[in-house]
Amino acid sequence: MARQFSPCSSSSTTFSPPLKQGIIFFTKSVIVPTRTFSSRWVSKIHSRTHPRNHFEFKSSNGYPLNAVSLHDGSAGNPLAKELPLSDSSISESTLSITVVGASGDLAKKKIFPALFALFYEDWLPENFTVFGYARTKMTDEELRDMISKTLTCRIDNRENCDDKMDQFLKRCFYHSGLYNSEENFSELDSKIKMKEGGKPSNRLFYLSIPPNIFVDVVRCVSVKASSKNGWTRVIVEKPFGRDSESSGRLITCLKQYLTEDQIFRIDHYLGKELVENLSVLRFSNLVFEPLWCRNYIRNVQFIFSEDFGTEGRGGYFDNYGIIRDIMQNHLLQILALFAMETPVSLDAEDIRNEKVKVLRSMRPLQLEDVIVGQYKGHSKGSKSYPGYTDDPTVPKDSLTPTFAAAALFINNARWDGVPFLMKAGKALHTKRAEIRVQFRHVPGNLYKRNFGTDLDKATNELVLRVQPDEAIYLKINNKVPGIGMRLDRSDLNLLYSARYPREIPDAYERLLLDAIEGERRLFIRSDELDAAWSLFTPLLKELEGKKIAPELYPYGSRGPVGAHYLAAKHNVRWGDLSGED
Numbered sequence: 001m002a003r004q005f006s007p008c009s010s011s012s013t014t015f016s017p018p019l020k021q022g023i024i025f026f027t028k029s030v031i032v033p034t035r036t037f038s039s040r041w042v043s044k045i046h047s048r049t050h051p052r053n054h055f056e057f058k059s060s061n062g063y064p065l066n067a068v069s070l071h072d073g074s075a076g077n078p079l080a081k082e083l084p085l086s087d088s089s090i091s092e093s094t095l096s097i098t099v100v101g102a103s104g105d106l107a108k109k110k111i112f113p114a115l116f117a118l119f120y121e122d123w124l125p126e127n128f129t130v131f132g133y134a135r136t137k138m139t140d141e142e143l144r145d146m147i148s149k150t151l152t153c154r155i156d157n158r159e160n161c162d163d164k165m166d167q168f169l170k171r172c173f174y175h176s177g178l179y180n181s182e183e184n185f186s187e188l189d190s191k192i193k194m195k196e197g198g199k200p201s202n203r204l205f206y207l208s209i210p211p212n213i214f215v216d217v218v219r220c221v222s223v224k225a226s227s228k229n230g231w232t233r234v235i236v237e238k239p240f241g242r243d244s245e246s247s248g249r250l251i252t253c254l255k256q257y258l259t260e261d262q263i264f265r266i267d268h269y270l271g272k273e274l275v276e277n278l279s280v281l282r283f284s285n286l287v288f289e290p291l292w293c294r295n296y297i298r299n300v301q302f303i304f305s306e307d308f309g310t311e312g313r314g315g316y317f318d319n320y321g322i323i324r325d326i327m328q329n330h331l332l333q334i335l336a337l338f339a340m341e342t343p344v345s346l347d348a349e350d351i352r353n354e355k356v357k358v359l360r361s362m363r364p365l366q367l368e369d370v371i372v373g374q375y376k377g378h379s380k381g382s383k384s385y386p387g388y389t390d391d392p393t394v395p396k397d398s399l400t401p402t403f404a405a406a407a408l409f410i411n412n413a414r415w416d417g418v419p420f421l422m423k424a425g426k427a428l429h430t431k432r433a434e435i436r437v438q439f440r441h442v443p444g445n446l447y448k449r450n451f452g453t454d455l456d457k458a459t460n461e462l463v464l465r466v467q468p469d470e471a472i473y474l475k476i477n478n479k480v481p482g483i484g485m486r487l488d489r490s491d492l493n494l495l496y497s498a499r500y501p502r503e504i505p506d507a508y509e510r511l512l513l514d515a516i517e518g519e520r521r522l523f524i525r526s527d528e529l530d531a532a533w534s535l536f537t538p539l540l541k542e543l544e545g546k547k548i549a550p551e552l553y554p555y556g557s558r559g560p561v562g563a564h565y566l567a568a569k570h571n572v573r574w575g576d577l578s579g580e581d
């Protein structure tokens with residue numbers, strides 16, 4: 001075996017060409033990439049409605065999967081024509097999901113519960129196994145015990161919850177190992193193989209670990225633990241670097257071992273229900289799309305706030321700050337989805353092509369269009385809240401922003417001159433994430449005098465409340481019933497909890513299932529990532545190079561006043577602070 005030293009890893013590496021993405025199965029009349037055999041539709045049919053030998057193929061966006069995508073990576077696979085798609089091969093295939101970093105916070109809080117929820121709702125294929133991998137020494141039983149503490153069942157369907165938990169936990173196993181040890185990954189491979197029992201195998205690895213060990217793990221997976229007769233995919237958690245250079249390096253290093261189609265860069269905000277609904281709202285209702293441009297929209301706001309600080313994550317956060325933690329990824333992704341042109345289809349590549357165009361059309365971010373803040377300690381009654389730098393893992397003189405607001409512009413025909421405002425902060429007065437679209441004034445408004453002098457207050461505003469209490473509402477002007485002519489601001493309100501009693505799935509459930517199905521629409525392509533970093537890197541360098549001091553704001557407040565000045569400079573008022581919400 002050839003050994004070589006790679007700049008991508010701290011240790012010497014055995015080079016292995018990129019893993020094969022998948023294999024193609026043939027039916028009598030359709031060619032179907034492997035991703036479809038565990039498709040949501042098939043799995044639902046398997047488990048609930050129809051006999052197991054009845055198949056139909058649809059992706060999670062409802063689009064038929066009846067052709068091999070050029071990006072699927074399966075075209076060159078020599079095994080492609082060897083395995084027929086028969087009912088038995090579908091039900092015989094196995095899926096193993098390995099959570100690397102299984103002892104960590106994200107795995108416990110989100111990944112294992114999401115996997116259980118998928119199992120509970122019968123979304124997972126029949127032959128699946130979950131492996132935890134980390135350095136911490138644990139037995140299978142101890143892993144199960146750890147996982148069981150965070151599992152919950154769907155509110156509307158709890159009857160057999162305990163049974164389902166037992167069944168799920170029986171499918172969970174653990175292997176302790178180092179992240180850069182090929183030997184340890186080889187041991188993992190043997191354990192996975194035992195569970196696969198010689199059947200065709202598909203393997204998903206979720207890297208729930210700090211980014212400095214991503215490449216080591218991917219190397220070990222590639223060399224020792226990839227599937228030999230099915231697909232191997234890797235979900236990569238953020239942060240994907242901390243600027244253009246480090247992100248570029250990470251992309252290059254991962255691509256030494258994986259093809260782009262095997263890499264699923266997760267941005268969990270793209271898996272949130274309301275973010276998914278953004279495109280549905282816009283493209284399937286005639287009333288919105290014609291208004292979706294500079295002629296009618298005055299400004300758009302993307303707002304993220306948390307009512308807690310960086311407690312427990314200060315060490316990580318101080319190296320990144322709120323711009324990298326929330327704006328460069330979650331908010332920018334939503335902005336791109338919001339502003340993109342109509343894609344050719346709902347296919348992942350068509351959507352991601354349009355998003356990249358938006359990102360590449362953005363005006364470079366200027367320092368004067370950004371303000372930064374940092375929370376300070378605050379006492380309220382007998383309770384006192386710590387400041388950011390009170391965290392022992394944060395340097396006392398840290399200038400890392402825990403709050404930022406920015407005005408962005410898209411230099412294209414649709415959006416020329418429209419401010420897209422972003423605001424993100426920790427330790428604020430409330431926890432929420434929302435998109436606010438403020439429309440222009442009604443020209444020659446007949447009812448002008450009924451509104452007083454502040455016409456801005458009379459404009460329509462569309463709000464997509466991503467969380468909590470998911471809702472879509474439109475602020476309209478309405479006549480107060482009665483003989484006189486009094487106008488009132490009112491909401492046309494779609495409150496999800498009232499309209500849809502079912503619990504909304506967690507974003508990680510949707511995204512995990514998409515990765516299992518090979519649906520890439522909600523994952524970040526490398527050129528999207530490049531474009532996102534190109535926008536933010538010069539600004540971050542300037543902020544850090546000039547050591548711009550953040551404006552201090554008290555824990556639990558509405559954030560620095562600088563955010564108001566920034567908005568006012570662009571003739572905008574933050575919708576969340578208008579007093580009428």
Ligand SMILES: NC(=O)C1=CN([C@@H]2O[C@H](COP(=O)(O)OP(=O)(O)OC[C@H]3O[C@@H](n4cnc5c(N)ncnc54)[C@H](OP(=O)(O)O)[C@@H]3O)[C@@H](O)[C@H]2O)C=CC1
Nearest residue numbers: 101103104105106107134135136208209210211237238239
């Ligand atoms: N927690 C969250 O809410 C979110 C996390 N993320 C991202 O997800 C990934 C995982 O997050 P999280 O679970 O919070 O991370 P943790 O810090 O809890 O790390 C996960 C596991 O990785 C191992 N580990 C931690 N530090 C090191 C190190 N320096 N060297 C080697 N191994 C280490 C530990 O396992 P062991 O010691 O057993 O090997 C740990 O249990 C990170 O990339 C994070 O940025 C993204 C969004 C939200």
Ligand SMILES: O=C1O[C@H](COP(=O)(O)O)[C@@H](O)[C@H](O)[C@H]1O
Nearest residue numbers: 238268306325326330433467507
């Ligand atoms: O990615 C991150 O997201 C969380 C917020 O996620 P949410 O789904 O709970 O809204 C944030 O707390 C964290 O700092 C960031 O890394």
